[in-house]
Amino acid sequence: IKVIVAKNAGFCFGVERAISIAKESLGENGKVYTYGPIIHNPHVVNQLEKSGISVVNDLDNLKKGDTVIIRSHGITKYMYEEIESKEIKIIDATCPFVKKAYNAARELSHEGYSVVIFGDKFHPEVEGIISYIEGDYHIVSDINEALSLNCYNKIGYLAQTTQDRKLFQDIFEVLKNKCSKIKKVDTICNATFQRQNEAKDIAGKVDLMLIIGGRNSANTKRLYQICCKICEKTYFVESVEELKNIKFKKDYKVGISAGASTPNYLINEVLDYLNEVEYV
Numbered sequence: 001i002k003v004i005v006a007k008n009a010g011f012c013f014g015v016e017r018a019i020s021i022a023k024e025s026l027g028e029n030g031k032v033y034t035y036g037p038i039i040h041n042p043h044v045v046n047q048l049e050k051s052g053i054s055v056v057n058d059l060d061n062l063k064k065g066d067t068v069i070i071r072s073h074g075i076t077k078y079m080y081e082e083i084e085s086k087e088i089k090i091i092d093a094t095c096p097f098v099k100k101a102y103n104a105a106r107e108l109s110h111e112g113y114s115v116v117i118f119g120d121k122f123h124p125e126v127e128g129i130i131s132y133i134e135g136d137y138h139i140v141s142d143i144n145e146a147l148s149l150n151c152y153n154k155i156g157y158l159a160q161t162t163q164d165r166k167l168f169q170d171i172f173e174v175l176k177n178k179c180s181k182i183k184k185v186d187t188i189c190n191a192t193f194q195r196q197n198e199a200k201d202i203a204g205k206v207d208l209m210l211i212i213g214g215r216n217s218a219n220t221k222r223l224y225q226i227c228c229k230i231c232e233k234t235y236f237v238e239s240v241e242e243l244k245n246i247k248f249k250k251d252y253k254v255g256i257s258a259g260a261s262t263p264n265y266l267i268n269e270v271l272d273y274l275n276e277v278e279y280v
Helices: 013-027 042-051 077-085 096-110 124-131 143-147 165-178 190-203 218-228 240-245 264-276
Strands: 002-005 032-035 053-056 067-070 089-092 114-118 137-140 152-159 179-184 208-212 234-237 253-258
Touching: 002 264, 013 032, 013 042, 013 053, 013 067, 013 096, 042 053, 077 089, 077 124, 096 114, 096 124, 096 152, 114 124, 114 165, 124 137, 143 165, 152 165, 165 179, 165 190, 190 208, 190 218, 190 253, 208 218, 208 264, 218 234, 218 253, 234 240, 240 264, 253 264
Parallel strands: 002 253, 032 053, 032 067, 067 089, 114 137, 114 152, 152 179, 208 234, 208 253
Antiparallel strands: none
């Protein structure tokens, strides 16, 4: 069996930075929490829990003297202000690319644009982006939703950082016909773009494609969706245990990519399994 592993698989800069910040916080006085999971991978969150960093989902559970780490996806402007009011130490691990999207949304709304966000309206990053918009905004997740929008004088367009850049451009072409003036800010992270392109390339060369990552990870889901269109036998696996349900043939070429919040040890566990598996 031949295995092709994506060079861009695993932790991205923003996730690596957030995990490093979290580990450095262990020396803080009082209890240390992350507001929501620091990244969308249950294995990493469980490891941090064992080291003493718990997840808190309700701000009322935080007390004066505690430390809270802001997750890589960020939080809303209002949540940040509420935490500050409680005299709790804030350690901000928000990805710099996510902050760029926040700033873009704020500036577009200040300039009088109706802001259109390409993203998942239930994702914490998108919720954060919305909180910085003071005027009109709309969220679209596909071409059809963009087509259904009304026409506006000025549209400011940006995206959740982990979205598909081709679809971002396709939606832009639709929005150009919905307004007199449009301003596009490309907020898609370059690492995401490279990861998606590499996964596409590998999926076209293999018999079976494995996408490794947490099922609550938006960018991992995106990799899976992209590869499904190219390689019929594409599987989304969260851990090596799930490989036992997949039949591998001896003459298969297998491709592997992983989401931005997938640790390297999970990728290595998959590789070890493929070296030992009994082929059909």
